[in-house]
Structures are given as structure tokens and as C-alpha cells.
Amino acid sequence: MKLIPPRATFARDMTPAEAKVMQEHILYWKVLIRKGICLTFGPVLDPAGVFGVAIVGVEDVSIIEDIELNDPSVREGINVFQSFPMIATVD
Numbered sequence: 591m592k593l594i595p596p597r598a599t600f601a602r603d604m605t606p607a608e609a610k611v612m613q614e615h616i617l618y619w620k621v622l623i624r625k626g627i628c629l630t631f632g633p634v635l636d637p638a639g640v641f642g643v644a645i646v647g648v649e650d651v652s653i654i655e656d657i658e659l660n661d662p663s664v665r666e667g668i669n670v671f672q673s674f675p676m677i678a679t680v681d
Contacts, residue, residue: 591644591654592672593663598639614662615669619644622657642669651675 595601604612622628622644631644648654654673663669 591646591658592674593642593644593661594670594672595639595641596668601633601640608668611663611666611668618660618662622646627653627657645676 597603600608619628619631623631627646627648629645629647631642633640634643646654646657648657658664658671658673661669661671664671
């Protein structure tokens with residue numbers, strides 16, 4: 591899952607209101623980790639603009655949509671997701 595911020599400079603210039611929502615976003619994803627749904631998540635420091643990445647393991651891809659729609663940063667209209675399946679992992 592790729593979390594796309596509203597602007598390339600978002601990580602550096604988010605407003606106090608946006609920062610509050612992003613703290614809620616982090617708490618939301620920590621719960622998904624504790625539930626075993628999310629394997630890892632965090633920011634990617636792309637020079638063109640920071641974005642977020644999460645790796646999740648779900649039985650049904652429809653669960654991804656629920657995860658996205660319930661993310662506080664999406665509910666508040668700040669971020670959007672692009673999600674793609676991985677067909678295999680290498681151990």
C-alpha cells in the first residue's frame with residue numbers, strides 16, 4: 591500500500607491540524623500491526639516527495655479498501671492510497 595500525501599512538501603510543512611491527524615494515522619497503523627494485519631509501515635524518503643508504504647497480509651483484497659477508508663488521514667481528506675497485490679514473497 592502506498593500512502594500519497596496532498597503535496598510533495600507535506601512531511602516538512604504540514605499544518606498543526608494535519609499533524610494531529612497524522613498522529614491518529616500512526617496509532618491506527620500500530621493497531622493493525624498488533625492485530626497481525628500490517629507487517630510494517632513507514633515513510634519513504636523519496637527526494638521528489640516523502641510518501642508512506644505499508645505491507646499488509648490479508649486473505650481477501652476487499653479488506654484493503656476497508657483499511658484505506660478507515661485510515662484517519664483518508665477520512666479527513668488528507669491522503670489517498672494506491673494499493674497493489676504482491677503475488678509472492680521471498681523468505
